[in-house]
Amino acid sequence: MIHEIEPHRYDPEYRKRPAGDEDIALIYSGKAGIFTAYKDGNYCLPTIKDIRGFANEEMSEMEISELMDGCYFLFMIDNTGYYQIELPERMNNVVSFVKTTDEVPLPKDLYKGKYIYMSIHRFRELNPVSMVFAGATGFHIRNWKETVRYCGCCGAPTKPSETERAFVCTECGYTAYPQVAPAVIVAVTNKDKDKILLVRNLRRPKNVRLELVSGYVEVGESFEHAVHREVLEEVGLHVKNLRIYKDQPWGISGAHMVGYVAEVDGDDNVVRQEDEISEAKWYSRDEIPEYRNRLSVGSEMILKFKEGKL
């Protein structure tokens, strides 16, 4: 799964630490793209030094100095710091953007053979997983930062806290912390445990793989309650014998997923929620399509079921 990056070690502790040349720069464009470098035939994240080189070609000295002053510490992986950097908007026109549905680009599409914006969903197909985890986790923090530029209480500008990952209002002192949205995802099996329920969300593109039932936990609700409610809402089934499989951070959507396994309770006739689910069907092990990776707890549960190990 995305956060299983051993032998590397993720350290989220916030620290005041200047960015060094070999640290990693995470840059996102407004279209959910991530600035990706192409080196020695592989896509990777650029270093701070790479970004300095890129900036030297495109930006004035004053702009570069502002850019570097604006490096925002995100986290460490092993001894490498990860920093979010905001490129000026006009850079989005200099560097091409690869959409989720595009084929992996050829080097000729890259900015001077070196850089490209890649959609975050395309980026997640890359290796190693520690890089994908860094890109997704930085994306989560950056998306939160975008929402706290101004105070939610009084509307005054905020500034980064000196001591913790937070933004503090310059007028009233209100402190905004990152938000993680808890969600449940559930592998529902039939009575004989030889079939699993897979669904397709109406709002997702047709080429997206089938998924498990999932949804956000409501205010005041337990995780188990959310499982019962989501399954009933989306496919009209009652479930029993719930057990937690694993949990997982999912920075791409700012969620934290808790994976459950559950068994249908009573009637297994699916009644799909028409305004949310376009397809919902029981799949035997042989009928389950292949999944490209086990990055998400959902795909891991589906594949484990297919292998008879869930």
Ligand SMILES: [Zn+2]
């Ligand atoms: Zn305020």
